[in-house]
Amino acid sequence: MRLGRSLYLVVTLIVTYCMFTATLAVGQNSGTGEGWCYAGNINVVPVCSVFVAVGVIFLGWSWLRLAGAVTSIAMLIKNEKPNSAGRNKGFFPYLKKAKIDELCKAVNEQVNNSTARNAEYEKQIKDFQIQVQLSQKREKNAEAIIYSIRDAVIVVDEYDRLFMANEAAGRLFKFDFQKLQHRPIAEFIGADQSEFANFLSHSRKSKSQATRREIEFIENGDRKTFDCIVSCVYDQNRQVCGVVAVLHDVTREKQIQQMKNDFVSHVSHELKTPLASITAYSEMLVDGEANDEKTRKEFYSVIQNQARRLSRLIEDILNTSRIESGLIKVNKEVVSLTVLIEDQLQMIKGYAEEKNIEIIGQKPIVFDQVYVDRDMMSQVIINLLSNAVKYTPSGGTVRILTEVDEASSSAKVIVTDTGVGIPEDEIEHVFDKFYRVGANKKQAEGTGLGLNLVKQMVETVHGGRVFVKSKVGEGSTFGFELPLAKRQSASIV
Amino acid sequence: MTDKKVLIVDDEIHIVHVVAIKLRNNGYEVISADNGAEAYDLAVKERPNIIVTDFQMPVMTGMQLVEKLRQNEETKDIPVIMLTARSFAISKEEQESLQISGCLSKPFSPKELLGNIEDILYEKELVTDN
Numbered sequence: 001m002r003l004g005r006s007l008y009l010v011v012t013l014i015v016t017y018c019m020f021t022a023t024l025a026v027g028q029n030s031g032t033g034e035g036w037c038y039a040g041n042i043n044v045v046p047v048c049s050v051f052v053a054v055g056v057i058f059l060g061w062s063w064l065r066l067a068g069a070v071t072s073i074a075m076l077i078k079n080e081k082p083n084s085a086g087r088n089k090g091f092f093p094y095l096k097k098a099k100i101d102e103l104c105k106a107v108n109e110q111v112n113n114s115t116a117r118n119a120e121y122e123k124q125i126k127d128f129q130i131q132v133q134l135s136q137k138r139e140k141n142a143e144a145i146i147y148s149i150r151d152a153v154i155v156v157d158e159y160d161r162l163f164m165a166n167e168a169a170g171r172l173f174k175f176d177f178q179k180l181q182h183r184p185i186a187e188f189i190g191a192d193q194s195e196f197a198n199f200l201s202h203s204r205k206s207k208s209q210a211t212r213r214e215i216e217f218i219e220n221g222d223r224k225t226f227d228c229i230v231s232c233v234y235d236q237n238r239q240v241c242g243v244v245a246v247l248h249d250v251t252r253e254k255q256i257q258q259m260k261n262d263f264v265s266h267v268s269h270e271l272k273t274p275l276a277s278i279t280a281y282s283e284m285l286v287d288g289e290a291n292d293e294k295t296r297k298e299f300y301s302v303i304q305n306q307a308r309r310l311s312r313l314i315e316d317i318l319n320t321s322r323i324e325s326g327l328i329k330v331n332k333e334v335v336s337l338t339v340l341i342e343d344q345l346q347m348i349k350g351y352a353e354e355k356n357i358e359i360i361g362q363k364p365i366v367f368d369q370v371y372v373d374r375d376m377m378s379q380v381i382i383n384l385l386s387n388a389v390k391y392t393p394s395g396g397t398v399r400i401l402t403e404v405d406e407a408s409s410s411a412k413v414i415v416t417d418t419g420v421g422i423p424e425d426e427i428e429h430v431f432d433k434f435y436r437v438g439a440n441k442k443q444a445e446g447t448g449l450g451l452n453l454v455k456q457m458v459e460t461v462h463g464g465r466v467f468v469k470s471k472v473g474e475g476s477t478f479g480f481e482l483p484l485a486k487r488q489s490a491s492i493v
Numbered sequence: 494m495t496d497k498k499v500l501i502v503d504d505e506i507h508i509v510h511v512v513a514i515k516l517r518n519n520g521y522e523v524i525s526a527d528n529g530a531e532a533y534d535l536a537v538k539e540r541p542n543i544i545v546t547d548f549q550m551p552v553m554t555g556m557q558l559v560e561k562l563r564q565n566e567e568t569k570d571i572p573v574i575m576l577t578a579r580s581f582a583i584s585k586e587e588q589e590s591l592q593i594s595g596c597l598s599k600p601f602s603p604k605e606l607l608g609n610i611e612d613i614l615y616e617k618e619l620v621t622d623n
Contacts, residue, residue: 265579268578268579269549269578269579272578272598272599272600273505273578273599275599275600276505276508276578276599276600276601277505277507277508277511278600279600279601279602280507280508280511280512280600280601280602280603281507281511283602283603283604284511284514284515284603287604289514289515289518289603290514291518295514302507302510302511306507
């Protein structure tokens with residue numbers, strides 16, 4: 001800056017000197033008139049030179065003032081106090097201090113305001129970026145939630161076009177969401193699923209908050225029932241802008257419900273049958289319809305037998321229910337099958353003798369220990385033995401034996417009779433709950449639960465298996481197989 | 494006393510027995526069967542005045558028996574009373590379409606059954622006379 005001022009001073013002096021010299025020269029040569037232009041009596045060139053020189057001096061002076069002011073402002077902005085002593089030195093003084101301070105103050109205010117505004121804008125930008133990130137994260141989370149739901153979820157817009165769907169929905173309706181997004185659902189929902197499409201459309205038009213319906217679909221050839229809940233989606237103006245449908249597969253629940261209903265219905269039927277006999281016979285006795293002592297005794301006997309049947313039935317139903325629900329208490333111990341069979345043979349002996357049926361047991365074998373619940377296994381054996389005796393005509397034979405297979409480490413108990421046998425088409429149902437072989441119903445009374453209990457106790461509780469083979473008129477073979485107890489832990493009980 | 498013939502159909506022998514005693518004590522002739530198929534043959538052969546049948550039976554159910562009876566000109570007008578151990582087993586519509594005269598739930602009273610039989614036969618007699 002100082003160099004600029006010095007240069008300016010030198011140039012000004014040179015220009016002033018030149019002008020002065022030129023003016024003198026013009027004065028001397030005014031009589032010749034060579035080299036100069038005249039306008040009347042006035043010589044134009046020296047006058048113009050004076051004006052140009054004054055202009056150059058003024059511009060230079062202004063430039064220096066401006067430069068000085070800018071320098072001062074710059075120094076003030078940089079918080080460097082200009083040297084007040086130095087400021088007034090030199091050819092051109094700087095701006096007056098008050099003005100400069102005022103200007104600086106205004107500039108500083110502007111700068112401060114700008115800085116504050118910038119900080120505010122930066123903060124807003126950061127907030128906005130955070131909001132965007134949060135929003136993206138929320139959207140991704142929502143998508144992840146919808147995709148992870150096992151139920152089928154479909155979202156359609158106000159024109160019934162596919163907006164969003166998860167994998168389960170894609171599997172159910174056999175479509176690829178990525179390819180069909182924003183396409184009308186009627187285009188890819190099959191004709192057999194039109195009930196669903198209509199339900200969606202109807203729910204949207206009705207503007208109801210949520211509607212529910214059970215809809216059946218065919219999936220891989222199987223009929224499946226879905227509990228379909230459709231909810232309208234509203235925009236800020238409370239206008240329906242789409243619908244969300246959630247389809248929950250309730251096929252299994254329906255099957256279980258049906259099984260429960262069937263079970264209750266069976267139980268009701270089975271309980272009412274002996275109860276009907278008890279009610280009818282007791283009413284006949286009360287009304288004096290049994291005319292003689294023999295008839296009365298017969299009636300009492302029927303009532304007694306039917307009451308026992310009812311009691312057995314209730315016990316069997318409770319046992320079945322306990323096993324199925326897993327509530328039955330199981331006390332497993334190492335037991336010899338031979339010992340168990342001997343105990344049950346003693347119990348069935350009287351009944352077999354009454355029916356004139358021979359029961360053949362077997363000699364004890366070396367190792368037939370199994371790890372079982374003694375009471376349950378006793379019931380399994382007695383059920384098989386009593387069934388065999390029940391359906392074997394007088395003079396027949398019931399044989400029970402145990403077979404041990406060391407190689408597979410298992411033991412089989414086999415009960416064979418010379419009874420009426422079971423028709424081939426009914427064999428597969430004999431272990432079903434409440435199933436009784438039609439042709440043999442007259443032969444003996446039963447609850448239809450005995451063999452089912454055998455199956456449940458052997459297979460569900462002990463992990464074994466039951467088996468049967470039979471021929472009508474020749475007899476039947478029922479049995480079960482269980483794993484042998486480990487030798488080191490086994491001790492004969 | 495009456496000369497009316499009643500066919501009782503049930504696979505529960507005790508029910509057949511007790512109903513038969515009740516009806517015989519009240520002057521009815523009783524014939525019986527333990528399934529629907531046997532009952533149908535007996536109905537065609539014996540032409541009972543009324544049939545009392547169980548709902549659930551092996552071989553042929555009570556409903557199947559009634560359907561078959563209604564298809565035969567000779568047996569289509571025989572009144573039928575259904576005994577059932579299942580609640581709501583037969584709807585009103587089914588009862589009307591198969592012309593089932595009455596339904597009794599097990600356990601039932603033999604006295605009530607006798608009353609129903611008498612009412613139905615009396616009604617049928619009135620219709621025939623007119």
